[in-house]
Amino acid sequence: MELNLFEELSNNYLDLLNTNEDFDVIINVEEVSNIKTFHAHSLILKRRSLYFRKELSNANKDQDNNKIIHLRNVSIQNFEIIIRYIYGGTLSLERNDESFIFEFILVSQIFFLEELVKRLENYLIKEKDHWLRSKIVHIHQIVSKNNCFQELQKWCNETVARDPKKVFNSENFVTLQENALVSLIGRDDLQMKEVEIWKSIIKWGISQVPGLPNYLTDWSHEHFQVLKTTLQHCLPLIRYFQMSANDIANNVKPYKQILDEDLWNDISKKFEHPDNQISSIVLPPRIILVPIRAINQFSKVINEEDAAEIASWIDLKNNPYSVENNPYEFNLLLRGSRDGFTSKAFWKLCNGEENLVVVIKVEGTDEILGGYNPIGWIKPANSIGEYGGPHGEYEDCDECFIFSLKNSTLQESILSLVKSMEYAVHNARYCGPAFGGVEEETYGCNFDLVLFIEGETCYCEQSSYEKPIRKLPAKRRSWSNSEMSYFSVEEYEIFQVVKKS
Template structure:
């Protein structure tokens, strides 16, 4: 038998922090008039923080055997919160604004309090994603060169793909680190016209050389050489051979001296004779988004297809093969060459909006549909298949079918897909009347996969869920998530699946 008294232990150590009798460390934080000193005990600091362990090894002691550590970059209010956590193992952030929580995360990372840093990182992603988007430049620049914050970096990299102007058009774009800019330029899925990328790179390079004349026509050879040196990591990443000829002459020619002579000659040759081979490396064209096109509305089951639109931004062909096999109740997954269905996009949240009403408006009249949602802050892809027609004119009622299912898909850190078929057909899906369609999107079972928002935006409040509540009776076989916690949606898509005309379809 083991008895554990963690609450009492935490309380005792918290009281020890206020004991001024036997302290042997002074930590001075803040600057000038905001400077403040805290007393602490080396034995606690060393074993709670590897940062303090190293600092105390090197810090000299005075005649009273007290060591002093200076941390001017941490404010006194923040350090007081951190010190209470070091001693008591408790951090209460309920009354803290988001910027304070962000600063706590940065400072605890510096002090190598990894467990707490990780908790704060996940909290920001899951609960404060709108603040993270609004303060993109501030956060991205502070985490980029760190080896930590892998989930935050993934969160922002996903945003960069969809909304690159958050970076390029930000007021502090020109103060971005070179390494951060290079990592962005390397992306094949950066959805910006190449000539605009060229313009942004030139703008950034000029900002790093404030002594350059304002008018490039007045530049000397040395001026161009300075810009060339500044952009030496960026220049090879531009997709020059995918820039229209008129832009080459209008926007690139004034800066041709920063390019190698062979590259410039190849660019000109390609613009005049696209089929002729060139010596320079030709990088593939980037994937350009249609996100700026106006949203469309579908009032009939016929689908309008947008030109050059990717079939999905959150699932791949392997997922399509797996989902198709589940629709057909196959025990073996279809091969990629023999997928019997086409997945035609009806709705994409990042393109058409995240208002629940949008779901009911655009999916009305469509049958045989698959909803796939990406959970904010994780690699999870969850969703459901509905063989019935969505109907936004119905009264509140359960819809009956034996063929629906809910699922989670293998993706990133998620190692295995989960399939959960309906077991009580009379409660397979719930259709909401118009009164509630501004709050509820699709609901499979009794909240076993449900999208919900009180602010008409699935990305803004954590009300979506995948929860099997035994009090209400499970309508599906098993849960599709390891947790019943509510979550917000990063993005979601709805597909209509249409049978292909394939004479002989085999499975593997």
């Protein structure tokens, strides 16, 4: 028989810490205007922490033969948690937010508490993924400097690889550590065009060399050589042969002096005669991945980055919102699947509500379709719009739009603004939310986007909005030049967008 009485053991050690019995170590935690003294035991400290093992071997003693340690890089609050963990193996951070927990991970590493660091890393990754994504640039900068944060490093690299613009387009990109940049651009799954990667590393390299002339025409041979040396670990990782001839001419050629002569000759030869053999090492083309949208507390279809992008379209922002400065909250009104949809539920929960965002996860693909309707849908007062009767009612609006969010085949999201505002939104009892269309006496409304018309049918057919948001699979109408693209819904959600207080 084996008994595990760890809780009682933990409590006994915590009692030892609290009573100060037989202590032989004094730890002074010094803040700017405050000092707090802790009494501890060298045997426990040395066994539990490599930091204390080192410090105690060199610590001075007072007149009572107690070893003295001064801590100036840790707050009193954090050390109180640390010392209780060292003695009792317990930790409670329920009342602390994500920022505090992340900072506490950094503090834990100071004391080489590897098990605690790993547990807290996994906690943030599994439970607070949405917060990590909102702070990805800041977190990536910090963890890339220290190989002790392996779980967060791995998470950051995989997350940035899927959406690299978060880092590459940030103001802090040029401050990225070289090892972090090399790690990113060396990934086969970095979801970024090769020419954009090239331009980014050139931008980073130039920022590392103070005093370079602003114009390339003023650069000397020495200037190019300095840049070449600065980028010596980055240049071999670029997939030059995945760039177009136009990319090479406009973006690589001006900097050809920083490439080895044999490589430049091979690049030129390959584009002039693609079948010719070359001697340079050719890295494999980058792998296009299917984006994985994180499961969020507020949505099963979109994440915070998607919400920020939609908010940017609502406010017609040239510089899109980030997760941190998104001024809107997305309040869920209705959620369901194809099997769970009823027009009755839609009209009951959404009738007359304004500023609505519809998002749809297409079954069998990674597509996310949707639309924004600031005026809302109004249920017709009579039988107009019932299947078999008149087609329904249109409402004017010049602020509506529909969209398709980026995915494995769509590198940039599609935003389609309304062009015929008199057909912006459609109200009919027989269907769910409907955008656009041009009413035809014989054949119906050919909506730009509609959910659950005539029972279960959903489709897109570009007519009253600027761009089609879905191309395939499509079926051409015999009576018009447009194409209907049918799809099934895996999950849909309707949000009301409101300004944050």
